[in-house]
Amino acid sequence: MSNGLYPGLNLGDHETEANEKAEINVFGCWVFLMSDLIIFGILFATYAAYLNPVGLAGGPGPQELFDIKSVAIQTGLLLLGGVAYGGVSLTVKYDGGANKVVLWLVISALLGAGFVFFEVSDFISQAQMGGIPQASGWLSAYWTLVGLHGLHVSVGILWIAAMIAQISTRGLDNTVKVRLSMLGVFWHFLDLIWVGIFSFVFLVPLA
Amino acid sequence: MTEHTSPIFGNLNWNITPYTDLLDKVTTSTIIGAGAATVLVVGAIGAVALLTWMRWWKPLFRDWLTSADAKKIGIMYIVLALVMLARGVIEGFVMRAHQATALGTLASPESGLVAPDHFAQLFSTHGTIMIFFVAMPLLIGLINFVLPQQLGARDMAFPVLNQVSLGMTAAGAGLIMISLLVGQFGTGGWTMYPPYTGKEYSPGEGVDYWLWAIMISGIGSTLTGLNFAVTIFKKRAPGMHFMRMPLFCWTSLCVAIMLIYAMPALTVSSTMLLLDRYADFHFFTNTAGGNMMNYANIFWMFGHPEVYILILPAFGVFSEISSTFSGKRLYGYTSLVIASMSISVISFTVWLHHFFTMGSSASVNIAFGIATMIIGIPTGVKVYDWMATMWRGRIRITTPIVYLVGFFMLFVIGGLSGIILANPSIDYQVHNSTFLVAHFHNVIIPGVLYGMLAGIHYWFPKAFGFRLSETWGRRTAYLFVGGFLFTFMPLYVLGLMGMPRRSPTFQNPEFMPWMYLAAFGGVLMLAALASLFWTFWTSWRNREQLAVPGGDPWNGATLEWSSPAPAPEWNFPRIPVVTARDDWGAAKRAGDPWKGPDEYVDIEMPANTYFGVILAGAAFILGFAMTWHIWWLAIASLLTMFAALFWRGMKVVEPVIVPAEEVERADKAFREQVAGLTPARRTEEETAQNKGVPDITEFAG
Ligand code: HEM
Ligand SMILES: [Cu+2]
Secondary structure, eight states: OOTSSOTSSSOOOHHHHHHHHHHHHHEEEEEEEEHHHHHHHHHHHHHHOOOOHHHTTSSOOOOHHOOOOHHHOOOOOOOOHHHHHHHOOOOOOOTTHHHHHHHHHHHHHHHHHHHHHHHHHHHHHHHTTOOOSOOOHHHHHHHHHHHHHHHHHHHHHHHHHHHHHHHHHHHHHHHHHHHHHHHHHHHHHHHHHHHHHHIIIIIIIHH | OOOOTTTTTTTOOOOGSSHHHHHHHOHHHHHHHHHHHHHHHHHHHHHHHHEEEEETTHIIIIIIOOOOOOOHHHHHHHHHHHHHHHHHHHHHHHHHHHHHHHHOOSOOOOSSSOOHHHHHHHHHHHHHHIIIIIIHHHHHHHHHHHHHHHHHHHSSHHHHHHHHHHHHHHHHHHHHHHHHTSSSSSSSTTTTTTTTTTTTTTSSSSSHHHHHHHHHHHHHHHHHHHHHHHHHHOOOOOOOGGGSSOOOHHHHHHHHHHHHHHHHHHHHHHHHHHHHHHHOOOOSSSSTTTHHHHHHHHHHHHHHHHHHHHHHHHHHHHHHHHHHHTSSSOOOOOHHHHHHHHHHHGGGGOHHHGGSSSSSSSHHHHHHHHHHHHTTHHHHHHHHHHHHHHHHHHOOOOOOHHHHHHHHHHHHHHHHHHHHTHHHHHHHHHHHHHHHHHHHHHHHIIIIIIIIHHHHHHHHOOOOOOOOOOHHHHHHHHHHHHHHHHHHHHHHHHHHHHTTTTSSOBBOOGGHHHHHHHHHHHHHHHHHHHHHHHHHHHHHHHHHHHHHHTTTTTTTOGGGGGGOOOOEEEEEEOOOOOOHHHHHHHHHSSTTTTOOSSSSOEEOOOOOOHHHHHHHHHHHHHHHHTTTTTTHHHHHHHHHHHHHHHHHHHSSSEEEEOOOOHHHHHHHHHHHHHHSSSOOGGGGGGTTTTTTOGGGOOOOO
16 A cells, blocks of 8 residues: 555556545445444344343243254355455456456355345244244344344345446446445455354354 | 324324323413424424525525535534524423422322423433434534544545434434424433333333434434544544644544444344334343343443543533633643543443442442543543643633633532442432432533533634624523523432432422522523523624634634635635644744645535435434334335435446636635734734734734
8 A cells, every 4th residue: 555556456556536535435334344343242242141041031942943054054155155255356456357246246146145045044944933033032132133144144235236237337447446345345244243143143052 | 002003194193292182181281282382383384484485495405405515514413403402401491390399298299380291201302302412413513513624624534424414313303303293202211211111111102202213313423423533534634643633633533433332332222122112022021031131231331431422522622722712732632632532441331330229249330330430530631631721821711711611610510429429339329319410410511511512602603704792602601500500509409308310299398499499590591592592693693793704713723723714615725734733823833824825726525415315304204104103104215215325326426626716716815805804912802803813923822
């Protein structure tokens, strides 16, 4: 960055204005995620506080409800989705062309959609076993925390769709590049949260 | 409330206005309720009529509501806050008048002006309004107006997001306002603790009004924090190192970071309560594994930092005015910076002092008690710094200084009573008594309200081009100080005598003398409010004599005083290159501060947009629809919001270019005007001689 250019985005040498805007926007995105992280943090703490006999209130518990195999598949899909987004970033960095960017975006979205698919089917089967959020304080906390993360992933998929639409109408211009970089920060953030969920929500009570 | 839910109108029906209550039964309570609703309706009709009559609709939209200029957004925040302040103070007065007539007997406890349930709504709306829709918009508005100018920036980092934040705050305020006319407000106080506010015990729409108002405006505040932080980190003028920033910018930075970390807690606690109420979740219910202590914890993780969010900008204002009006450099700059930062960190570690009596162990209580007391240290450092700044200064007793001195005397008392409360064993005796009410008003009114009013008085000329009347400004300040003393000092005594807070009645005749004193204080507070509005009005009428086109009426030291008054949309003709702390003061010492730039360039300004207006309107309707269970309308407004977001996201909005020639013309005209004005000496500051061009030989900051 010593040359005043925003790293990894190929915004052009002379357009320092564009570089400056990229810096501000991406930094803003980080700050936003910091406050989002607080939301998740409080939900984690809440989940932990309700993970006890009082919170379970005689309803179904982790042993009955969690299907660790499905959760492992979800983890794999989501993390691979993060890797696929690496393809987007590298293509932008090395000028690989709009088509390749779109291809990587589609792969990321598909992996994300696979994650959501498995998650929703888990939710459905849990609900059939009586594990609905209305059943206990612990289940309220579980659905809210995991559901909020799932909602984030779904928003991310919509965002990817919107970016594909923008690339097809405008090509890879500077604005699109900056937005791709913001989306990248968001998309990887979801992996980070998921690692927390995988460990604290699923592994801890099953261990 | 209502048993029949209609698919079109949800729970709305004709039996929910204060007028139907009045027709039902005529009491002072229903008369007051209907009267308040009438004021709202008449006010709204009056505003519409005025706008139409004066043909102001177009300028209102074109110049204000669609503007992304941080200065205008700041002014709109403050106008919103002042409207809400009027309601809040009047409610405070009604409560005081009620309690002065509320001496009951054990046999018939109900007496006084308003019914118990009405009283409960009063303290709930009063507290909610004062914290979220007076104090917050006041400080956010002031920061919006001042921050970019002090940093030497043209605007916020995200001007359109700024507009959205304002819209969200206004939508929340609108929901509180409409609750005056349609339905009832919640009765759970400004904290709305479950399980009382859960569906089981508060089935009606009241709590939902609160929840939606808080969630919508809370999102606005989170985004504001983000915007302020990014602005400070990324948009400082070249040369404006952190340790060269004016102290107001420093406290703004602290506030920004605190907003980012504290507001989400409020969003989470409100969302959980919402899920309990709307979807039968069990976060805070008494049954099925709910745990209401979790609400208290999360709420106060927001709530305690919030009180420092409220007070820090006022500390910034006091830092600026103590130095300006004593003609001295700020004493202990570095220690003030460190103190501000320490306060913002420590404030996140004390939240449990709000529920000492709710069953934590003694060791937990004492840990939080000690953490609480520690906050007194940096705060004390600040007070001494301001006093040292004024020490041996050539102090002018202007309105902001009257507020500052009032603050010195009263805030310290409030802080001391806080330290007393921080002692768990004492708190066990006086918690939830009016001693507490006295304590927090004792810090909030001198701290937040005086600070913000002092700031408004100080920067008003920069916004509108003329000063406010000093005579009326001082009268207002004296009334607020006197009013405070009479209203709240008796509450300390009453609290020690055992009067509980939030109580609509009492049976002890010995309370009465103190109640009368407090009610008299309420009258003074009303007079102060009236005097405040009169100050604006009378100053506007005398705006010719009070005009300060030179832009520097107080012989200031920070960058914002280098521009004309009112400041142009672009703030500075060229982004200044900063070489010193208090750069404008340094230029004065060097001799020729009003030198124009050598060369002018095109300036990019954000284009006006309806984005914020649409989002705010839709958010308001969403909150209203959800409160009344009008599902189709809720869905429609949600879709509108998504459509607006999508439209904005897909489009690249080109900025407006102000051509270099136009900047040059405006700037040269300003410099010529300054050269033509006779500099005013310090002794002439309050006279018509003060045209905003001070005698720089007198500058001693
Ligand atoms: C200006 C004159 C004011 C008067 C006469 C006044 C009066 C009152 C009264 C009578 C109560 C109810 C106490 C009780 O329930 O026992 C109250 C509560 C409260 N006031 Fe004020 N007040 C004023 C200004 C303010 C200001 C400026 C703020 C904050 C910025 C504020 C914040 C609060 C809060 C947070 C509560 C607690 C509400 C609750 O219990 O939930 N007040 N006030
Ligand atoms: Cu506190």
